[in-house]
Amino acid sequence: MSYNLSEGSLEVIMNGGHYDKPIMQVLGSKKIQGSGANERFRLLVSDGRHSHSFAMLATQLNDKLITGELSDYSVVQIDRFVTSLLKNTGKGEKRVMIILDITIIAPGTSVGKKLGNPQTWTEESATSNPAPVMQPVPKPNLIPTPMSKPASTTGMNMNTSINSSLLSSQMTHPIASLSPYQNKWVIRARVMNKSGIRTWSNAKGEGKLFSMDLFDESGEIRATAFKNECDKFYDMIQVDKVYYISRCQLKTANKQFTNLKNDYEMTFTADTVISECTDDSSSLPDIKYDFIPINTIADKSPDTIVDIIGVCKYAADIQELTAKSTGKLLKKREVTLVDSSGGAVSLTLWGSEAEKFDGSSNPVVVAKGARLTEFNGSKSLSCLASTMMRLNPDLAEAHKLRGWYDNGGADMDIVNISANGEWLTFRDAESRQLGSGEKGDYYSLLGVITFTFSDNAVYKACPQDQCNKKLVDQDNGLYRCEKCNREYPNFKHRLLMTASVSDPTGDQRVTAFNEAAEAVLARPAAELGQLLDYDKSGYAQAFDDVKFKTFVFKFRAKVETHNDETRLKTIVMNAQPVDYKDANARLIKSIKTITGIQV
């Protein structure tokens, strides 16, 4: 098998000319920056005559390298690329090619060797001053009078003739080529996401800001507007619109705070110029989504950032809560999304997003960049400030889902991966050897309380909010907390109850901590504490009353080892009254499954 490389194409491109879909061979690759989501790779490519390491892979193609699909010696067709002249510290200018689309014609393993005898392309091989090939900017009035100000707040040694030639040639730069070392550029970018205005006040001062995520075909970048720029640009910047943007400050992005694939971020300055691009936005890509089927979320790790699309099957009421760490009042709404994978997942919305959400018409919900969280063994998604949400977007996937849902999907049996464990019997739990794993196993069970142990079920706990340690009575009116290492005149009552639960297949000794025990006994811990101290028979009655009551239990099973003795510990996560409609539906379903009778 022989491969026809596009001999000479590299020289044409390096000289700023265009070459349609050149065929080249990849001779090597190197990570040039970042890690994880911010990786960027440079390729050594050859056209058979020359080789050069000037090619950068657009980050959306990183996977091809990481998975090995794009291995050394691969022969590829470069379907789409842009080039950009970078000013290189001390070395004049340097052209880079950003590969936007690539077809692998032959994998490296089947080529197996370097084709031809390519010579390393050098600057000296360049012919004179080419016309750069870039997208023309259709003359918006955006570029300030060139050189009216001394360039650079970065302290770089800017060459003004290069600056003015870059400006006068009116071309746009790919976002992927932006760096702090080069501050004369214009990007043409679509707004993917825009934050609200946020204010801050700390030791260093106060102010306000908003930020936005921008992207073009080469990559994406976060941009932030502070104070004056916040006021100046907030109304102008609109999600999904395309803008020419120039004269921003670039700085290293703090990866701790961003999911965007860029090592840099932009800050608007007093010099920043932005103008909307109204004439031809079609050549800019739409927002890229990497949707995953809902039923695959269960296999992913907590903190994974995912793009999700689903029909809103239910939207819970808004809930208000106080964040323990900050004391901040929070509003949240949990929305259940379903898709044709047969999975359902809970997505948590926050703040104004939660307030304004209306799920009554079962909208298709898109969330780009939601975070997977795990709580009590079940996985769900949560919106971050950087998560982009859309309702009923004009997307092929959204229309397909709408069709699926409206034509039977709404009635499909779904598995809710955010539901707290599957429905099991005690026999199931035993035969599956639940609880042998590191984290324990969670399951739901319909069962009867057969016995409650009232002795020591109430204790005097440390009054500190976070501390529930049992106090030592000092017999002097003070109680000592060993954990806090201090004494208190007061305490709070908490519950720690042992009980027996039975279902038709077996029984189990279980432990219920405070809230779960309160739910079982239908009394607050403080009241039981009062009964214990002042009304012993009332106390005993409270524990008797609950015997032979049926609950829907959520259990956590975990095998624990104490003094060489292992036993299964089952903790009641919560106990709820039986929803008979729901319980009967499950019963009927399992009868159908067991008997094979479909009605």
Next chain:
DNA sequence: CCCCCCCC
């Protein structure tokens, strides 16, 4: 210059 992204 922000950097919060939460809760059970």
